[in-house]
Amino acid sequence: MIEKVLIANRGEIALRILRACREMGVQTVAVHSTADADAMHVRLADESICIGPPAAKDSYLNTHAILSAATISAADAIHPGYGFLSENADFAAMVEEHGFTFIGPSPDHIRLMGDKIAAKKSVSDAGIPVVPGSDGEVISLDEARKAAEVTGFPVLIKASAGGGGRGMKVANSAAELDEAYTTARAEAQQFFGNGAVYMEKFLSRPRHIEVQVLADHHGTVVHLGERDCSLQRRHQKILEEAPSPALNNSERETIGAIVSDAMRKIGYRSVGTIEFLYEDGEFYFIEMNTRLQVEHPVTEMICGLDLVREMIRLAGGAPLGFTQDDVKFNGHAIECRINAENPETFAPSPGRIGDYHAPGGLGVRIDSALYSGYSVPPHYDSMIAKLIVHGTNRNECLMRLRRSLSEYVIDGIETSIPLHQKLMSSASFVNGEYDIHWLEAFVSDDGEP
Numbered sequence: 285m286i287e288k289v290l291i292a293n294r295g296e297i298a299l300r301i302l303r304a305c306r307e308m309g310v311q312t313v314a315v316h317s318t319a320d321a322d323a324m325h326v327r328l329a330d331e332s333i334c335i336g337p338p339a340a341k342d343s344y345l346n347t348h349a350i351l352s353a354a355t356i357s358a359a360d361a362i363h364p365g366y367g368f369l370s371e372n373a374d375f376a377a378m379v380e381e382h383g384f385t386f387i388g389p390s391p392d393h394i395r396l397m398g399d400k401i402a403a404k405k406s407v408s409d410a411g412i413p414v415v416p417g418s419d420g421e422v423i424s425l426d427e428a429r430k431a432a433e434v435t436g437f438p439v440l441i442k443a444s445a446g447g448g449g450r451g452m453k454v455a456n457s458a459a460e461l462d463e464a465y466t467t468a469r470a471e472a473q474q475f476f477g478n479g480a481v482y483m484e485k486f487l488s489r490p491r492h493i494e495v496q497v498l499a500d501h502h503g504t505v506v507h508l509g510e511r512d513c514s515l516q517r518r519h520q521k522i523l524e525e526a527p528s529p530a531l532n533n534s535e536r537e538t539i540g541a542i543v544s545d546a547m548r549k550i551g552y553r554s555v556g557t558i559e560f561l562y563e564d565g566e567f568y569f570i571e572m573n574t575r576l577q578v579e580h581p582v583t584e585m586i587c588g589l590d591l592v593r594e595m596i597r598l599a600g601g602a603p604l605g606f607t608q609d610d611v612k613f614n615g616h617a618i619e620c621r622i623n624a625e626n627p628e629t630f631a632p633s634p635g636r637i638g639d640y641h642a643p644g645g646l647g648v649r650i651d652s653a654l655y656s657g658y659s660v661p662p663h664y665d666s667m668i669a670k671l672i673v674h675g676t677n678r679n680e681c682l683m684r685l686r687r688s689l690s691e692y693v694i695d696g697i698e699t700s701i702p703l704h705q706k707l708m709s710s711a712s713f714v715n716g717e718y719d720i721h722w723l724e725a726f727v728s729d730d731g732e733p
């Protein structure tokens with residue numbers, strides 16, 4: 285039984301984990317940098333420990349300080365949230381070696397899925413369809429040319445250790461291949477300390493559709509349907525919805541069953557997300573995230589489940605206690621990521637919040653650690669709030685979202701609320717007709733692409 289959890293994160297997700305713990309009667313330990321001494325998760329936790337200066341590498345990524353804090357506070361378990369150390373297999377292994385429970389998958393699964401070449405091979409062997417491309421790593425320009433001939437242009441060169449949408453290069457023709465390959469390799473080495481790259485067919489107008497799974501330590505795996513995360517800017521998700529407006533029930537059930545079956549085969553446990561590109565009725569695996577995701581609330585809203593609570597229960601060894609037949613999807617949910625940034629130039633806008641008023645009412649959920657008088661520090665990710673809305677159908681959800689966005693007041697800094705408002709008036713978005721490239725065009729053309 286887990287009785288005390290150290291939350292190795294900050295911002296809204298630290299608060300989200302804290303809330304689940306409190307409802308379960310589990311004690312909480314917050315860790316924080318000096319820049320976050322006044323943060324909401326620190327104020328609300330049962331105990332808090334400062335683990336270092338503002339720079340993440342000295343605080344939220346400081347494994348030794350975090351393990352010391354867990355020892356001093358006599359925590360049983362560590363929840364890593366998302367980002368920071370959540371997909372660091374060495375950290376997960378260290379946590380277990382020090383006698384704490386890591387609230388997440390096994391270090392081996394984190395390591396496997398963190399290596400995208402190995403991940404692709406492993407899920408493909410387990411029956412999941414993947415994007416056509418090179419057979420593993422592409423080690424030379426010569427190999428790149430040969431692989432591209434088989435795949436056909438355009439191609440995408442991707443870093444095996446990549447993440448956050450960085451280190452990807454498109455080549456539209458043989459003439460562009462040399463430069464794309466060489467830069468992708470150099471950037472992979474520079475960003476991720478690992479120059480290994482692979483090649484995929486570049487899909488021209490896919491949607492990004494991901495499947496959420498939940499797996500216990502006893503071999504039970506369920507899928508919780510899909511999320512459509514096609515609205516992206518620079519490969520960063522801006523708005524997510526569940527279910528996807530593009531799928532029918534039969535496609536949903538088929539891909540869900542394929543994913544659950546594959547996760548059972550590889551012995552996966554905890555939460556996980558299998559990301560696909562979807563084009564012309566076909567699914568192509570791109571990567572698996574071995575952690576809780578930013579957009580998990582849309583799944584929670586349509587399934588009526590608390591994913592953080594489930595993660596904690598499962599990490600303590602509890603059986604899932606329900607089967608796929610018990611999972612019922614209800615209505616529609618959309619999440620808007622609200623960032624502290626200029627809605628047109630996307631320049632970060634940290635600073636002190638003046639008036640703060642969050643929307644409420646039926647079906648409206650705010651996951652945020654903001655409060656009036658809080659200063660958004662410049663050192664971390666610019667996402668400051670998630671507005672999640674649920675409705676009996678997509679249309680009701682959109683009406684509710686428009687209403688909620690118009691009520692939301694965050695004074696003192698610039699936010700992406702106006703961008704979301706603009707999106708709500710776009711016919712393509714309202715009709716659910718968009719692919720992964722649509723938002724970039726919508727933003728740069730100042731309106732409908």
Ligand code: ADP
Pocket residue numbers: 415440446447448449450484485486487488490492516519559561570571720
């Ligand atoms: P990361 O781990 O950096 O997020 P992903 O493999 O998940 O990398 O890809 C991120 C995004 O890049 C996807 O959501 C999609 O928008 C785009 N992308 C990835 N692979 C392809 C592909 N083969 N064709 C077209 N777009 C792609």
